[in-house]
Amino acid sequence: MTTKSEIESLIYLLEDPDPEVQMGVKRRFRELGEQAVPLLDQFRSESIHDSERNTINEIIYNITIGSLMEEFSMLLENGVQNSGTLEKAVLMLSRFGNPTIRIGEYERKLDQMARQIGTDIAYTPSIQEKMQILLQFVFRELRFRGDSKDYHSPENAFIDRVIDRRKGLPIMLSLVVIFIARRLNLPFYGVNMPIHFMLMYQTHNQNILIDPFDGGTIVTYDQCYYFLKKNGIEPRPEHLQKADEADILARCIRNLIHSYGKSNQDRRVRDLRELLQIIELKG
Structure with missing residues (x-):
């Protein structure tokens, strides 16, 4: 004792x-x-x-x-096959930044966000209007936004810090939307586009692309192709398709490896690389 x-x-x-x-x-x-x-x-x-x-x-x-790596391995035992498991994994990942985080507290914050617009979503018949209600809520009312000033900070790559600070990387802003949408049964998904993670909203006849870093702005496929070309990447169809949950989690971890690498936090980089290997083995 x-x-x-x-x-x-x-x-x-x-x-x-x-x-x-x-x-x-x-x-x-x-x-x-x-x-x-x-x-x-x-x-x-x-x-x-x-x-x-x-x-x-x-x-x-x-x-x-040690115990965190063991818990993560157990969570990933059956792979990351849906947004519910992805949420648990992303919340657990926050413990790499704050080992004593109370994960349940952030689950309840997401529950509360969903409750705030649940009635509006339920009583709106148009699937497109449901999309707009959620985007307006997250990016206008709650004022979630991209952090261009300190883009590579780990603060922008942990979901708990993004929820508290209301700013972060495109992938984390997307996950806030996806996790709220999961509670409301809305078809929001991630798009693992190189350089810039995107959101997708599926309707019965189209897939709508959304830029989370630009306040939830709807963008065209042509704009995304131009963006990739401009950044020296040859666009491929898979760049703009719905992302697999395991790939999203792996990208979250790679972002943290990059962030901690910039500040020479070698121990955390090694641990996160080990975690990435676990995901790749399960995949």
């Missing part, structure tokens, strides 16, 4: 310049294991110093990463 005073002392000793002291502190945290996490989380939330919060976050990460 551990106490609050011991955790406080260990955190204080992490500032000691002696490498042997620091190694001893880290060894003690490994011995304490996950029983130390609640107290560490409390100290992290009470700290007023970014450096101390970051240090505590790394300690929590190192303690919990």
